[in-house]
Amino acid sequence: MGFGKGCHLHLIDGSAYIFRAFHALPPLTRKSDGLPVGAISGFCNMLDRYVENNSGADAATHVAVIFDKGSHTFRNDMYDQYKANRSEMPEDLRPQIPLTREATRAFNIACEEIEGFEADDIIATLACRAREAGGRVTILSSDKDLMQLVGDGVEMLDPMKNKRIDDDGVFEKFGVAPNRVVDVQALAGDSVDNVPGAPGIGIKTAAQLIQEFGSLEELLDRAEEIKQPKRRQTLIDNRAQIELSKKLVKLDCDMELPFGLDDLEIRDAVADDLLEFLNRMEFRTLTRRIADRLGKEPPAVIEAAPEADAPDVPEDAPIDHATYEVVRDAEALQVWLDRIAATGVVAVDTETTSLDEMRADLVGISLATEPGVACYIPLAHRTGGGDLFDSDALAPGQMPMETALEMLRPMLEDPAVLKVGQNMKYDYKIFARLGILVDPIDDTMLLSYAQHGGLHGHGMDALADRYLNHQCIPIKDLIGSGKSQVTFDRVEIDRAAPYAAEDADVTLRLHRLLKPRLHRARVTQVYETLERPLVPVLARMEMAGILVDRQVLSRMSGTFAQKMAGLEEEIHAKAGRPFNVGSPKQLGEILFDELSLPGGKKGKTGAYSTGADILEDLATEHELPGLILDWRQLSKLKSTYTDALQDHINPETGRVHTSYSIAGANTGRLASTDPNLQNIPVRTEEGRRIRQAFVAPEGRVLVALDYSQIELRILAHIAGIDQLKQAFKDGHDIHAMTASEMFGVPLDQMTPEVRRKAKAINFGVIYGISGFGLARNLRIPRAEAQAFIDTYFERFPGIRAYMDDTVKFAKQHGRVETLFGRRIHTPDINASGPGAGFAKRAAINAPIQGTAADVIRRAMVRMEAATRGIDAKMLLQVHDELLFEVGEDEAETLIERAREVMEGANMPVVDLSVPLIVDAGQGANWAEAH
DNA sequence: ACGCTCACG
DNA sequence: GACGTACGTGAGCGTA
Numbered sequence: 001m002g003f004g005k006g007c008h009l010h011l012i013d014g015s016a017y018i019f020r021a022f023h024a025l026p027p028l029t030r031k032s033d034g035l036p037v038g039a040i041s042g043f044c045n046m047l048d049r050y051v052e053n054n055s056g057a058d059a060a061t062h063v064a065v066i067f068d069k070g071s072h073t074f075r076n077d078m079y080d081q082y083k084a085n086r087s088e089m090p091e092d093l094r095p096q097i098p099l100t101r102e103a104t105r106a107f108n109i110a111c112e113e114i115e116g117f118e119a120d121d122i123i124a125t126l127a128c129r130a131r132e133a134g135g136r137v138t139i140l141s142s143d144k145d146l147m148q149l150v151g152d153g154v155e156m157l158d159p160m161k162n163k164r165i166d167d168d169g170v171f172e173k174f175g176v177a178p179n180r181v182v183d184v185q186a187l188a189g190d191s192v193d194n195v196p197g198a199p200g201i202g203i204k205t206a207a208q209l210i211q212e213f214g215s216l217e218e219l220l221d222r223a224e225e226i227k228q229p230k231r232r233q234t235l236i237d238n239r240a241q242i243e244l245s246k247k248l249v250k251l252d253c254d255m256e257l258p259f260g261l262d263d264l265e266i267r268d269a270v271a272d273d274l275l276e277f278l279n280r281m282e283f284r285t286l287t288r289r290i291a292d293r294l295g296k297e298p299p300a301v302i303e304a305a306p307e308a309d310a311p312d313v314p315e316d317a318p319i320d321h322a323t324y325e326v327v328r329d330a331e332a333l334q335v336w337l338d339r340i341a342a343t344g345v346v347a348v349d350t351e352t353t354s355l356d357e358m359r360a361d362l363v364g365i366s367l368a369t370e371p372g373v374a375c376y377i378p379l380a381h382r383t384g385g386g387d388l389f390d391s392d393a394l395a396p397g398q399m400p401m402e403t404a405l406e407m408l409r410p411m412l413e414d415p416a417v418l419k420v421g422q423n424m425k426y427d428y429k430i431f432a433r434l435g436i437l438v439d440p441i442d443d444t445m446l447l448s449y450a451q452h453g454g455l456h457g458h459g460m461d462a463l464a465d466r467y468l469n470h471q472c473i474p475i476k477d478l479i480g481s482g483k484s485q486v487t488f489d490r491v492e493i494d495r496a497a498p499y500a501a502e503d504a505d506v507t508l509r510l511h512r513l514l515k516p517r518l519h520r521a522r523v524t525q526v527y528e529t530l531e532r533p534l535v536p537v538l539a540r541m542e543m544a545g546i547l548v549d550r551q552v553l554s555r556m557s558g559t560f561a562q563k564m565a566g567l568e569e570e571i572h573a574k575a576g577r578p579f580n581v582g583s584p585k586q587l588g589e590i591l592f593d594e595l596s597l598p599g600g601k602k603g604k605t606g607a608y609s610t611g612a613d614i615l616e617d618l619a620t621e622h623e624l625p626g627l628i629l630d631w632r633q634l635s636k637l638k639s640t641y642t643d644a645l646q647d648h649i650n651p652e653t654g655r656v657h658t659s660y661s662i663a664g665a666n667t668g669r670l671a672s673t674d675p676n677l678q679n680i681p682v683r684t685e686e687g688r689r690i691r692q693a694f695v696a697p698e699g700r701v702l703v704a705l706d707y708s709q710i711e712l713r714i715l716a717h718i719a720g721i722d723q724l725k726q727a728f729k730d731g732h733d734i735h736a737m738t739a740s741e742m743f744g745v746p747l748d749q750m751t752p753e754v755r756r757k758a759k760a761i762n763f764g765v766i767y768g769i770s771g772f773g774l775a776r777n778l779r780i781p782r783a784e785a786q787a788f789i790d791t792y793f794e795r796f797p798g799i800r801a802y803m804d805d806t807v808k809f810a811k812q813h814g815r816v817e818t819l820f821g822r823r824i825h826t827p828d829i830n831a832s833g834p835g836a837g838f839a840k841r842a843a844i845n846a847p848i849q850g851t852a853a854d855v856i857r858r859a860m861v862r863m864e865a866a867t868r869g870i871d872a873k874m875l876l877q878v879h880d881e882l883l884f885e886v887g888e889d890e891a892e893t894l895i896e897r898a899r900e901v902m903e904g905a906n907m908p909v910v911d912l913s914v915p916l917i918v919d920a921g922q923g924a925n926w927a928e929a930h
Numbered sequence: 931a932c933g934c935t936c937a938c939g
Numbered sequence: 940g941a942c943g944t945a946c947g948t949g950a951g952c953g954t955a
Contacts (some may be wrong), residue, residue, distance in 0.1 A: 580953080582951095583952085583954085584934060584953080585953075585954075586953095605934090605954095605955095607933090607934085610935085632935080636950095636951085640936085640937070640949095644950075644951080664948080664949095667947060667948095669939085669947065672938095672948085673949065674949095676937085676949045676950065678937095678938060679936090679948080680938075681938080682937090682938075683937085687937080711946095763945085764945060766945095766946070767945045767946040768944090768945065770943095770945060772943075772944055773944055776944085776945080777945070833943095834942060837943070837944055838944075842947085852939095853947095878938075879938080879948090880939065
């Protein structure tokens with residue numbers, strides 16, 4: 001049947017369908033090889049629904065899906081900036097594009113694209129031809145650029161809202177009839193497609209002018225008649241630009257097409273072809289549904305193929321500081337916001353006066369929307385130092401910070417705009433202190449950490465060098481170093497801008513590179529559940545801080561100073577001369593040269609070793625080593641804790657705000673810095689008193705919850721040691737049980753000495769035990785230690801198997817894994833020499849330590865929802881412990897809920913064969929809570 | 931800048 | 940067969 005009267009042509013805007021499917025659906029990957037297929041899946045579902053619903057009197061007789069092809073079109077020849085601010089295609093989407101063509105063909109729907117032409121022009125030409133032939137046309141799209149085609153039997157259908165758009169609909173949108181839509185667009189321009197239009201004229205004004213003058217040509221010819229002087233001048237001055245804009249927005253209705261309308265006649269799908277395609281994409285549900293409808297057996301499910309190598313990514317233009325813009329007013333900022341709204345992704349970086357987020361003041365913000373497209377917004381740069389009177393004045397050429405933040409806020413909080421940062425926790429906190437909650441976020445540092453943990457560092461300079469082959473401007477070039485260092489607000493704007501914008505540019509490029517690789521590395525779940533959600537959680541903990549009683553610390557410092565002075569006198573007397581007790585070098589000379597105590601040189605530097613274990617051994621020979629040990633303990637407590645901690649009390653909050661590095665430790669553990677609150681003393685009575693300085697405010701208490709023996713439990717599970725598992729299930733003393741198994745001592749006759757040995761072995765196993773290490777730890781002969789280990793492996797052969805298997809896996813794959821899929825790379829595992837031993841033990845330890853780290857991360861992410869409604873704040877994490885501050889009335893409720901979260905944190909992803917047990921305590925200070 | 935020592939899990 | 944060793948961190952100090 002030839003196309004003519006009574007026929008109905010449906011034209012589907014394929015690209016719009018794909019983008020919508022891509023953005024509307026969560027990332028989905030093909031199981032066998034990790035290929036992203038979310039957009040294809042959504043696209044197929046839409047096509048299926050389309051086919052299903054296309055029935056009745058209004059049904060299409062002809063249909064085609066039209067795609068764009070190539071980025072350079074005849075419009076670029078007219079205007080090189082056309083669609084210049086259109087973002088690059090997301091990396092996840094790119095590989096799906098060819099498959100959407102295949103999908104269309106699999107549905108046996110005509111699939112058309114012509115190199116160098118936009119889909120819109122093909123749609124326009126087909127619509128015009130169909131109209132001329134006397135048929136009806138429905139364009140399935142919501143693109144306003146297509147509205148100029150409406151009328152005379154051509155309609156649009158917004159597939160999203162299922163809303164028909166006819167003449168009235170177009171008038172609603174543009175204020176004119178469809179045949180004048182291009183005139184309005186030519187005047188108003190389009191920021192998304194980068195059509196210039198007339199400056200200062202939007203759709204409303206344009207429609208008004210066209211209504212008044214009848215057409216664009218008429219308007220331009222009679223522009224002198226316009227009453228408003230400014231508007232008149234704009235139209236006269238920009239005539240050429242407006243005429244160009246019209247050419248850009250006017251669709252080509254008369255293209256040469258290598259096919260005709262008759263080729264688009266509706267055909268039934270070929271069942272086998274369609275099912276083969278869907279099955280190849282591994283869409284189980286859709287395959288079954290369509291097979292059922294077609295009355296066919298669904299094809300056999302495809303088995304997983306081996307890991308495919310990553311395809312190469314296209315090369316971006318090199319980083320060029322000259323392309324960056326300095327944004328100095330609201331108008332310029334608005335252009336960036338429009339651009340961001342169109343792309344939905346932006347890299348953000350803040351410049352501040354300090355590395356301490358709790359004291360840092362915002363100085364400027366940089367943004368990047370695509371490679372090479374970046375800007376710096378200076379906000380609080382000051383005029384140069386030196387001049388005492390002028391030094392605090394704001395430098396000229398900056399927009400008011402309030403204005404900028406209020407303009408940025410909707411974007412930063414917009415759930416539809418992804419904010420990408422490098423170490424986003426920093427920027428998150430800076431914005432949070434200004435009342436802006438940045439969400440959603442991605443973090444390039446964490447993307448790298450999830451994929452390449454153990455291979456290299458994840459700082460921006462390292463990542464830029466490695467993945468972009470680019471050396472970032474060192475911050476020292478701007479602010480100097482050491483004594484002459486200045487804060488960033490003292491850097492001239494023109495010097496700051498290239499540095500700052502570069503950071504955003506680099507971050508954006510890294511994101512494009514690293515994000516799509518997540519699924520190929522099979523760590524999407526790690527990133528999405530263990531890394532990314534932790535950013536706001538840790539930010540809140542750090543901002544909350546813990547209350548520290550300066551008085552307590554100060555008094556202790558005084559006491560320590562006195563005791564140290566007394567000890568020092570005694571030490572000098574015993575040594576026979578005064579010397580610096582804090583100098584290991586001088587101490588070594590006194591002990592081994594002057595007093596001739598036994599012990600020798602050690603270390604590459606040739607210096608005597610004077611570590612605690614050596615001094616303890618020497619304590620039987622002479623009184624001096626014991627005194628040194630006492631002095632050292634006091635010195636450590638004073639300098640590292642009672643003195644230094646006071647300097648970390650924030651003057652505004654009166655609290656201590658640590659910072660956690662999420663990507664610091666290779667195993668997945670957090671690390672705490674500035675100050676480190678994960679190594680506050682607890683093992684000695686004297687040290688433990690420092691914890692009395694960590695307090696809760698009036699009416700509140702500190703609650704500590706810690707996992708009992710979590711690493712040994714995980715070892716028992718992973719290695720499958722029945723006796724250990726049973727002991728944990730029965731709640732028995734695990735070290736006593738081990739001792740009983742090894743040495744044949746009944747539990748009721750267990751001595752502390754035997755138990756201590758078993759405990760050392762249990763821990764040794766976690767660390768990758770060796771005879772030498774155990775011997776040193778227990779201070780027993782090496783042969784004896786080796787005998788213990790042999791016995792241990794005899795009683796628990798599963799442990800030996802775990803260690804061997806893990807090392808074998810590491811050698812084969814260059815990495816090990818936690819139960820939650822975190823990958824820890826072991827690049828040195830195949831090294832020769834002493835390094836090999838280290839790498840082996842690290843490989844044995846990493847899955848155990850790392851799984852425990854994953855468990856508590858999961859608990860932390862879930863904690864907020866689980867404790868909602870309780871006036872409680874999570875303050876600290878110490879590897880297997882969480883510390884909270886809570887109103888004293890609610891402490892018990894908190895313990896109950898937090899314990900439930902922690903003990904079930906492994907579920908539902910990992911079902912452990914041992915129970916996780918959490919001990920809890922509460923008190924006015926950390927010593928009491930523990 | 932680096933190594934030593936020692937605080938924690 | 941020798942080598943040198945417990946795993947993972949961060950901070951302060953002395954020494955170059």
